[in-house]
Amino acid sequence: MTNIQEKIEKELEQARETCDTSGATSGECAAAWDAVEELQAEASHQRKGNNEDKNSLEQYCDDNPDAAECRIYDD
Template identity: 80%
Template sequence: MADLKEKIEQELEQAREACDTKGAQSGECAAAWDAVEELQAEASHQRSKPEKKKSSLEQYCDDNPEAAECRIYDD
């Protein structure tokens, strides 16, 4: 998520620069802001995902990986 925030900041800077140099009505300016909006939408989507809750067995195995119940055997 930190990488995504950094990417958003970079795209914001590039969008501002594109609009300053090419003009607010230019295609480059619009495309740059579209890229910012897409990244912000992705960040919002990632924040809204519910985290998968672990079952009681998964929690037990995280705490006790050597327990017989938690062993994984290869076929």
Template identity: 70%
Template sequence: MSNIQDKIQEEVEQARAACDTSGSNSPECAAAWDAVEELQAEASHRKQSKPKTSLEQYCDANPEADECRVYED
């Protein structure tokens, strides 16, 4: 997770530099901040995804096991 945080920090610095160079209303500045927002959204998504339970891991490895059967109504 720290890898994406490092990337976010790097993109923030680049966005600030782009805005300083091109102006805060420039398309370059807006695009740079859009990249930051996308990375932040990805980091948030990764935090929300829960790890698989031991049963889910077992069923991924052994889908034919009785414990992993799925019954339809």
């Protein structure tokens, strides 16, 4: 996780420099901040984890794969 945090800090620095150089309303500035936002979204996704994406039945089936509710039938 620290690796993505380091990337975020690096992109933050670069975005600030880009906006100082080319102006706050430039396309380069907007693109730099988009890169920061994408990294922050990825970090948030990694923190969330896969288990929270599952509904209660999916979590139950992960814990009890042999339960009748969790059987999968092929046609």
